[in-house]
Amino acid sequence: MARRRQIYEGKAKILYEGPEPGTLIQYFKDDATAFNAQKKGTISGKGVLNNRISEHVFTLLQGIGVPTHFIRRLNMREQLIRQVEIVPIEVVVRNVVAGSLSKRLGIEEGTPLPRTIVEYYFKDDALGDPMVTDEHILCFGWASQEELHDMADMAIRVNDFLSGLFAGIGIRLVDFKLEFGRIWDNEYSRIILADEISPDGCRLWDMVSGEKLDKDRFRRDLGGEVEAYQEVARRLGLLPEGADSTVLDLEKHRQRKGS
Numbered sequence: 001m002a003r004r005r006q007i008y009e010g011k012a013k014i015l016y017e018g019p020e021p022g023t024l025i026q027y028f029k030d031d032a033t034a035f036n037a038q039k040k041g042t043i044s045g046k047g048v049l050n051n052r053i054s055e056h057v058f059t060l061l062q063g064i065g066v067p068t069h070f071i072r073r074l075n076m077r078e079q080l081i082r083q084v085e086i087v088p089i090e091v092v093v094r095n096v097v098a099g100s101l102s103k104r105l106g107i108e109e110g111t112p113l114p115r116t117i118v119e120y121y122f123k124d125d126a127l128g129d130p131m132v133t134d135e136h137i138l139c140f141g142w143a144s145q146e147e148l149h150d151m152a153d154m155a156i157r158v159n160d161f162l163s164g165l166f167a168g169i170g171i172r173l174v175d176f177k178l179e180f181g182r183i184w185d186n187e188y189s190r191i192i193l194a195d196e197i198s199p200d201g202c203r204l205w206d207m208v209s210g211e212k213l214d215k216d217r218f219r220r221d222l223g224g225e226v227e228a229y230q231e232v233a234r235r236l237g238l239l240p241e242g243a244d245s246t247v248l249d250l251e252k253h254r255q256r257k258g259s
């Protein structure tokens with residue numbers, strides 16, 4: 001295959017030029033980072049699982065009318081996406097206290113929240129992605145009032161939908177992070193969901209055992225990272241049933257199906 005032009009390399013993904021103008025190819029790596037990239041590692045097979053999980057979730061979200069950048073999955077590690085202008089804000093949605101919220105306010109992890117919290121973080125690695133309010137976002141022009149409203153609205157819709165989806169497979173959606181992008185149509189722009197939705201950017205706890213099925217396994221040195229991601233994929237119906245599905249099995253299964 002001809003060498004494609006690399007547009008951007010992030011911590012867990014690479015973006016390449018797409019086959020048509022306005023498209024990109026999003027490649028999922030096995031690299032994992034935590035604590036603002038102070039901790040680095042590889043989770044063998046993670047990229048394959050995240051590509052598949054994110055494809056599934058974005059397709060379901062599109063089905064309920066949430067606009068996303070996802071076009072189609074191309075192969076085990078790549079998907080075709082729409083090129084967007086990334087809004088430099090990470091939108092975090094929380095249903096249960098965990099992670100930075102627990103640390104910052106001294107509230108025990110696992111405490112259910114009486115109402116969903118939406119938080120914003122400014123995407124800047126050098127600054128460690130500081131938390132900001134809508135006032136900062138508007139003041140510094142990172143997004144307009146209308147865009148902010150659209151992002152918050154979509155974040156709540158995504159949360160409602162995903163909370164139900166995961167509850168149906170015995171998983172509690174504790175919190176997650178979303179990123180949005182702008183697409184232009186002449187002088188008008190609109191906001192669509194971008195990036196990925198996978199156990200890298202969500203906290204997913206087994207409803208019965210409380211077991212963590214997400215990147216906290218890596219952050220907190222719990223081990224069993226790939227098995228946890230596989231378990232999420234398996235419960236979502238994305239892995240062949242029966243066999244103890246290693247990622248290799250998954251690769252073989254897809255190759256046989258020619259996808």
Ligand code: UDP
Nearest residue numbers: 092098099100101175176177200201202203
């Ligand atoms: N999150 C993420 N990327 C970030 C920061 C957070 O995907 O750069 C996700 C994280 O996986 C969790 C949620 O957002 O599901 C809330 O994370 P938190 O603020 O607790 O930060 P943490 O202490 O986990 O870095």
